[in-house]
């Protein structure tokens with residue numbers, strides 16, 4: 645406890661990588677995501693008082709940090725309101741441990757929202773179900789993605805690989821992968837603003853409705869095939885579907901030269917498949933490697949081009965994947 649009459653709570657929320665169908669998932673096409681890296685951790689200190697104070701540790705370099713921090717503050721306000729706390733009656737101080745500044749597209753904002761909701765409930769000594777955490781975190785996610793599908797906060801809440809279908813019944817299901825995954829994550833060093841990319845896709849849909857409808861149909865088939873490949877442990881099949889996924893995202897206009905160059909470099913260095921991941925326009929890309937040594941070769945290829953990269957191993961354990969950083 646750091647001050648008198650205050651109660652403190654700590655919460656965690658997972659980051660994620662989308663294997664297939666980001667953006668299409670906003671329009672009801674199923675997508676597959678896995679949890680990665682260490683979770684985002686938030687500490688909330690709540691006491692009677694006036695005003696809401698949010699402190700996010702200064703993060704190193706890069707454009708868009710101030711804007712990110714403003715978004716976080718707005719997300720905190722929305723979450724506080726949704727939980728039913730009055731900012732005027734309570735003073736809430738938030739600290740966030742975010743060890744991956746600049747690695748955008750990996751669901752840090754959703755991880756933050758989920759961690760915050762859990763921390764607040766703990767500080768208030770109120771029980772809450774995962775379902776409630778997910779629902780409230782979604783309200784915070786709207787600040788970052790404008791029209792979020794809900795996939796990021798769902799993975800951030802449950803921390804397991806899942807099949808997500810916006811508006812579906814059920815909206816999500818566990819996926820039991822039939823193979824351990826070696827995923828390389830490369831950082832384009834370009835900021836990614838998810839809501840801008842989501843808005844870009846909305847414009848594409850208005851301008852080219854027929855083309856968009858065709859892409860949605862292809863994405864739905866690709867999602868089903870990718871789930872089958874993942875569950876059956878068909879790494880080569882999954883890699884090839886990730887490649888197709890990248891081409892479809894390119895057609896939507898959310899890739900760029902830098903991401904395309906990184907994706908090509910991964911394939912050249914032996915990746916089974918590679919694509920952008922998350923919102924695109926910058927941020928991160930994702931490649932599937934056959935094993936640890938192939939993952940290391942892909943990481944070196946990206947680093948030689950000047951891109952920070954990491955290989956993450958998601959071993960099979962009790963049917964669920966657990967993230968472990970191997971670099």
Ligand code: MEV
Nearest residue numbers: 666667792793794922923
């Ligand atoms: C962002 O991680 C994924 C998007 O599909 C947006 C969303 O699903 O909310 C681009």
